[in-house]
Amino acid sequence: MKENKFEDIYEVVKLIPSGRACSYGIIAEFLGSKRGARLVGWAMNALQNRIDVPAHRVVNRNGFLSGKAAFETPTSMQERLEEEGLIIIEDQIQDFEKILWNPNKELI
DNA sequence: AGACTGACTGGGA
């Protein structure tokens, strides 16, 4: 029941638990499009002001806050992540692989 | 209507 791929992306992002982060590629792979990571980013951009979807928990594979510019303020993304207990230094999530959330493994 | 770009990733050289 996939009306739009965007809806699926939002569903997955909403499933990301607090204090955790996810990468575009993982979400894209979860949806079946391994190379559709760019679509995930595109979907996030479509959200813009939608806080229903924790887009701040979605970062690139390197753990960098590549999409921070899409938030109201470039620091809003980092602020929210820090509120959840994550450590952000120079727009990069520390211990990213430790807080990385894999829907394919944890959401079985 | 055709082509390019974009919050990305993986593989090959």
Next chain:
DNA sequence: GTCCCAGCCAGTC
């Protein structure tokens, strides 16, 4: 280990 290329979907020019 680092750099370059190809692929994905949707929106915009």
